[in-house]
Amino acid sequence: MSLFSILNLSLFQATVRMSMPVLFAALGGMFCERVGIVNIGLEGIMLNSAFFAVFATYLSGNPWIGLLLGVLSGVGWGLVIAFLTVKYYGNQIVVGTGVNVFGLGFSAFMCQRIWGSRGASESVVGLPLLRIPALERVLGENTVFVYLAFLLIFLSHLFLFSTHWGLRIRAVGESPQSADAAGINVHGYKIVFVVVGSAITSLGGVFLSLAHLNFFAWGMTSGRGFMGLAAMIFGKWTPLGCFLASLLFGFTDALQMRLQALGILPAQIILLFPYVVTILVLSGLVGKAIPPSDYKPYEKR
């Protein structure tokens, strides 16, 4: 077995694929934090959207409707989080934790009711491949998500740093008093972009259940929402940074699968890889990470 049997083009392709859920979570979390809301609930949002995507596909037989409902569930959670934390000054960590716990329990409960098993749903039709031969040579065969992700990174970057909305978002997150005094609708911006962020995050969940596995399994996000948070911090709250950091997580995930297939290390140890990297990243490899906000609720008088 040579090193090249591990490090080759298909590993790269797997890296890109496995970085998708983390990337969507990181980008979504980034939008929330940029307007001053820590969204701990990314994991729960993803899990729910994964469930709803499968559920809607199961009922309709059309994965596109699944995608739509999955994203709508993200929008719904975004609204809940936004109103609790922005309008009613709720504690962001408590609200986010609530979303996570609810997401885990709710999807299991529904799974049981619908498919008679808490563990997994029946298989459904996944999203079809999007054929772009020129890109396939490098990226492999992919669904719409990979291309969508690249587009999102590019657009988010432009949006955040080259439009007046982006400027205002950055101001609202960092110093709501100042933004308010400059005549900006602070609460409006916060609510809208928590919802946008949650919707983007839900794409990660839909990817897992309609492009990766084609069924719903209990706890199938397995911490990728939290890895998204880590990637966002590692990426210093910028779209490009989120992308690169997510690739790192995708790589450990892909490597983990590859090594498992080769059977050279005990599976339990290999499975730890992504999580170990998360801890390493968060505990200092990042250097000093200064968040763009102090995350306090902004009360207007």
Add this chain to the structure above:
Amino acid sequence: MPPLLEVRGLTKSFPGVLANDHIDLEIEEGEIHGLLGENGAGKSVLMSTIYSLYRPDEGRIFLRGREVHMVSPASAIRCGVGMVHQHLTVVPHLRVWENIVLGEEPRRGVFLARREAFRRIEALCRETGLQLDLHAWTGELPIGLQQRVEILKMLYRGASLLIFDEPTTVLTPQEVDQLIAYLLRLKEGGKTIIFISHKLREVFALCDRVTVLRRGRKVGTIVIADASEEKLAEMMVGRKVFSPKRGEEKPKETVVLAVEHVSTLPERGKALHGLNFVVHNGEIVGVAGVEGNGQTELAEVLVGLRKVRQGKISLRGEDITFASPKERIKKGLAHIPEDRHRRGTVLDFTVTENLLLGFEDEPPIRRGRWTIDLPLLRRFALSRVGEFEIATPGVDVPVRILSGGNQQKVVLARELSRPVSLLVACQPTRGLDVAATEYVHRKLLDLRKEGKGVILISADLDEIRALSDRVLVLYEGRIIGELAPQSDEYQFGLLMGGKSLVAQG
């Protein structure tokens, strides 16, 4: 012609506080109108309400005779009202130009028109003579320049009524003079200005008319020509104000603080080089100098917030060079920090908690081993609030909601209500009204009379000269000379400019 701004019966209350009680105000086009009043009189609230940051409970606002209903700062800006707030409202991690255009960004399609923004701001800079590096990170600029960003922000929005809430409190005397000159220039250019300050000198230099508030009510408006310092002070406080005089007692021979050859590294600030001085019991030693020449660093070294690289500091004969801040507090060192928000208070803690900071673990407040004597603490807090005349709706509200001057009083009350042997006072009267300033000065002189030592670091040379027994002048981290307080201003000027009187090696 109707006045530019007319306010009628404006009332604004917060839970437990009537901050503005039926205020009437008229501002004529083209005047500079002073707004005076004690700490907590309601000046900032009145201005923030006019700027629509706060919603009034009652009252009407007219601009050029037409009633306006402004619901947010955005509408105030549209009506041509601009405001520089007491605590600046720039976003630190945005660039200067981004802060200026924020909220009124020029656009090309969906994108920010950066070039257009620069063109407009540069034109504005040329017009007003306010120069700035537009690419700099705003948070890295000194306060004086950040304030300049705020001024440009207002002018960029085309404001014709400019509100300045205590703009001079954070500035060095040199910057104050510059600002005053700018304001006069703006007035010539046809702008109308409302100017808030506690310094009567500035008010006399600038204003055409003055309105005085007291405890949320309007006392009156007078033309500056009819006013005198005494009269204004009396209107504000409701009684005559005297500046206390230093008594004749001689300082004792005993040394309370000895600083020997102390040097530091230039981390996060200026390096100090070979400082050498003593403070005797019963003595106030003033530290003068142009701001940024090591005053902050000197205070930090004395209270234990900055590492000493070389040299020795001793308090009452005990070596404290490497003692922690807490140990120094225990040994009787008190500190009034210059930045009350960063070092003086915990803004989200209550008044009581802030009064307790630093001696929560000492009897009599600590009862037994583990608990705090809450009834005693409450009585203590109430007595502090009473003695220092802190205007607050109660002792259980967060310090954040107090007016700027009252936050400062909380710090003072805490530091001056424990047994001290040496007080390091940095800008102790910054942002305080005349009565409170008088009170602090009296407190410092009382300490002196009781035979304690005081180091007074202040940007206000008049204050230093009025209170100190001796004055050290700092320049570039060195003590460049020592003067008697009665030396003439010319000598002070020379030393502060770095020209030593006796050639030094």
